[in-house]
Amino acid sequence: MENTGRKRDYRRRLAVHVALVVIFAALWLLLVFFDPGRISSRKASYAWLSVRAKDAADRIDIVPAGNAADAGREAVTLARRNGLWRVVRNGRDYPARGGRVDDFLSALTARGDYPKLYSSASSAGRLGLDGELSSRVVVRGGPGPPLLDLLVGNVDSTGRNVYLRLAGGGEIRSGEDRFSGYIFSAPTLWYDLALVGEADAALVQRITVSPPLGGPAGGVRVFSRSEGGWLISGVRKPGRAASENYARTLVTVLAGDFSEADPEDSFFNDGSIVIELGNNRIYTIRFGPPGESGRRLVRVFMSEGGENTVFPYVYVMPEWTTGRLFRDAGFFESGEQDAG
Numbered sequence: 001m002e003n004t005g006r007k008r009d010y011r012r013r014l015a016v017h018v019a020l021v022v023i024f025a026a027l028w029l030l031l032v033f034f035d036p037g038r039i040s041s042r043k044a045s046y047a048w049l050s051v052r053a054k055d056a057a058d059r060i061d062i063v064p065a066g067n068a069a070d071a072g073r074e075a076v077t078l079a080r081r082n083g084l085w086r087v088v089r090n091g092r093d094y095p096a097r098g099g100r101v102d103d104f105l106s107a108l109t110a111r112g113d114y115p116k117l118y119s120s121a122s123s124a125g126r127l128g129l130d131g132e133l134s135s136r137v138v139v140r141g142g143p144g145p146p147l148l149d150l151l152v153g154n155v156d157s158t159g160r161n162v163y164l165r166l167a168g169g170g171e172i173r174s175g176e177d178r179f180s181g182y183i184f185s186a187p188t189l190w191y192d193l194a195l196v197g198e199a200d201a202a203l204v205q206r207i208t209v210s211p212p213l214g215g216p217a218g219g220v221r222v223f224s225r226s227e228g229g230w231l232i233s234g235v236r237k238p239g240r241a242a243s244e245n246y247a248r249t250l251v252t253v254l255a256g257d258f259s260e261a262d263p264e265d266s267f268f269n270d271g272s273i274v275i276e277l278g279n280n281r282i283y284t285i286r287f288g289p290p291g292e293s294g295r296r297l298v299r300v301f302m303s304e305g306g307e308n309t310v311f312p313y314v315y316v317m318p319e320w321t322t323g324r325l326f327r328d329a330g331f332f333e334s335g336e337q338d339a340g
Contacts, residue, residue: 046173049108049139049148056141057105064183065135076187087190094258094313095192107178108148114175127163128153129172135183152179193254195300195315196275196283201248203277209326212271212287216328232332239334249324250275255315259297262314268299273325280304287322294319
C-alpha cells in the first residue's frame with residue numbers, strides 16, 4: 001500500500017510538472033507570435049510591385065520631381081517591344097540597357113521595411129508627396145489600370161530613407177531609398193550605347209583600320225590573329241597584351257549618346273574600322289568628321305551570311321574615345337608587359 005501511495009504521489013507531481021511546462025510553452029509562443037514589435041515588423045515588410053507584375057511589365061514612365069530641362073531632369077519612358085527594352089525619347093526608340101531596367105524593377109519588387117506613418121492629409125505636401133513636389137513611377141502591363149503608380153517624396157533627416165505612397169492613396173510609408181538613383185539619372189544612363197556589343201573578344205579574327213584625316217600615320221592598318229598572337233601591318237613585333245586589349249576595346253566600346261540627326265551614309269567618310277569575327281559577323285564602324293563640340297557622329301553596319309544591316313541609330317562619339325580606337329604603330333610594339 002505504501003508503494004502504491006508513492007507511485008500515485010509521483011504521478012501527481014509529474015502531471016503537475018508537465019502541465020506547467022505546457023503552460024509556460026504556450027505563454028512563450030503567445031509572446032513570440034503576438035509581440036507588438038514583431039507584429040509591427042511583419043506589417044512593415046512590404047513590396048511595391050509583385051514578381052508576377054514585374055514579369056508582365058511592358059512600359060515604365062519615370063517622372064522626376066521638378067521635371068525641368070534647365071534642372072537637368074528629364075522624364076524617361078521605357079517600353080518593352082518583342083522582349084527587348086527600349087528608351088522612347090522624342091518619338092523615337094533607342095536600345096535600352098536591359099540589365100539596368102531589370103535592376104530597377106527588382107528594386108520595386110524587393111521586400112523591405114516600409115512602416116506606415118500616422119499622418120494627416122496635410123502631411124503629403126510637407127513630405128514631398130503632393131503634385132509636382134513628388135517624383136512618380138508608373139509601371140504598366142498592357143491596357144487598363146497601371147500595375148503600379150508610385151509617388152516618391154522627400155528623403156528624411158537621416159538621408160537614407162524616403163517617403164512613399166501610392167497615387168490616389170492616403171497611406172504614407174517610409175523606407176530605404178532604393179529608387180532615387182534611377183529616377184534622377186540622365187536618359188543616357190538608360191541607353192545601350194555599345195557599338196558592337198559582342199562579349200567575347202576572342203571572336204575577333206581580323207581588323208582593318210582606316211584612320212581619319214589627321215589621325216595616326218601609316219595609312220590602312222590590318223590586324224590578323226595568328227597562332228602565336230597577332231600580325232599587324234607596319235608593326236615589326238606586335239605586343240600580345242596591347243593587341244588583345246585593343247580587340248577587346250573595339251567590341252566593348254560605348255558611345256556617349258545617340259543623335260537625332262540622320263545624315264546620308266556618304267557623311268560618314270572620315271575613318272572606318274572593320275571587325276571580322278569568328279561567328280561570320282562583320283561589323284563596320286564609320287566615322288563622320290569632327291564637329292565643333294569635339295564629337296563625331298558614328299554609324300555602324302553589320303553583315304552576316306551575306307545579309308547586310310545598317311543599324312538605325314547615329315551615335316555620338318567623344319573625340320577622346322575616338323582616339324582610343326585609332327592608335328599609332330608604336331602603341332602595338334612589343335614591350336616589357338609582353339615579355340615571357
